[in-house]
Amino acid sequence: MFAAIEQRGAEIRTAKSSPDADVRASVHRVRPCGPSTRQRIRAALRKAINDALAEELIVGVTNPATLVRTPADRPLPIVWEPERVERWKTTGEVPGPIMVWTEQLLVRFLDHAAEHDPDLYPLFHLMAYRGPRRGEACGLRDAEVRLGRREVTINNQIAVHGHTIRQKPPKSRAGNRDVTFDADTAAVLTAYRARRAAQRLAAGPAWPDTGLFFVRPNGHPWHPNLVTQRFLKVVRRAGLPPIRLHDLRHDLRHGAATIALAAGIDIKVVSDQLGHTTTTLTRDTYQSVTKDLHRKAADAVAERIRSRRGEAL
Incomplete structure (x- = not known):
């Protein structure tokens, strides 16, 4: 499923950069599934399968959602x-x-x-x-x-x-x-x-x-x-x-x-x-x-050290 999500994302990005206006229009207001959304999808799947295991709706399996690794990095401002x-x-x-x-x-x-x-x-x-x-x-x-x-x-x-x-x-x-x-x-x-x-x-x-x-x-x-x-x-x-x-x-x-x-x-x-x-x-x-x-913190440290050096002299 996650491979399919990644493939669909690649198709959307390719279509958005297409020289064909009709192709670009086909993905108007359509966005690839981002890292945060994939994390939420994985969390929902993991919870659903864990519940099914707890209620013995499925037995004898390991939750496959726990084995999936999805991109987790959020872009910082x-x-x-x-x-x-x-x-x-x-x-x-x-x-x-x-x-x-x-x-x-x-x-x-x-x-x-x-x-x-x-x-x-x-x-x-x-x-x-x-x-x-x-x-x-x-x-x-x-x-x-x-x-x-x-x-x-x-x-x-x-x-x-x-x-x-x-x-x-x-x-x-x-x-x-x-x-x-x-x-x-x-x-x-x-x-x-x-x-x-x-x-x-x-x-x-x-x-x-x-x-x-x-x-x-x-x-x-x-x-x-x-x-x-x-x-x-x-x-x-x-x-x-x-x-x-x-x-x-x-x-x-x-x-x-x-x-x-x-x-x-x-x-x-x-x-x-x-x-x-x-x-x-x-x-x-x-x-x-x-x-x-960070600058204020650096200045505060420097000022404290400077004052102590003055006392020592």
Whole structure:
């Protein structure tokens, strides 16, 4: 089965690079099965066969899923440092599959979005500051936003199946969480709620009751793919180096985590904010890109040794 998955992935990649437009169209919006998905498939198979063995539905065999080795390496995020941005401007080269903006680039994006896409700016702001996933932001329930206490509860998301959307719980138990936010974010969300109230008043009976906090100007839910398209449009028009928004294991989510760690926030707090099941994932994925933390650690060690050498002299 895994050999077939790998073969199909190779076929998709070949078709996407084909000079034949019809062949490329045949795999439009089709992606190869990545390492993380293969890990989840293997885990599901291993659990199913173990259950079958425990219930004696099958006997006298070794679980074959335990013998399968699948690629496990996740690409680590790379920061858009000035040298990389200059090379991208010259060559169009993107250094890796997951890129992260610096604080300065993130500020440029938010300023541009506030001016040129006010309908989605509040959603982008919340994602940038507090790091909910794309589907979690789109599925945020209005009743779970408590502006007075500066807190939201993440217990719903909008998932995409093909082009169809449906609401469902977060991807894991840790995904159900309370997220606190700052006074600036509270002001942005308060202004958005007032703007939405005016739109609802203008729409009258045609306004649908979705129960969602972030909705389109006509009151309907945001399709996560449309949010990504609008995000990429803002990025392109602002002249910023590209990052991905999709399912926010990516990008603004990476930026939010990276900036929080750089600000000295405890990694357990950041992990809880992002809905990770363990701090190991947070540490492995994000802390490796925060060079300022390593510089500060190096400076602290050097300063301590310097002070002791001074005492000895």
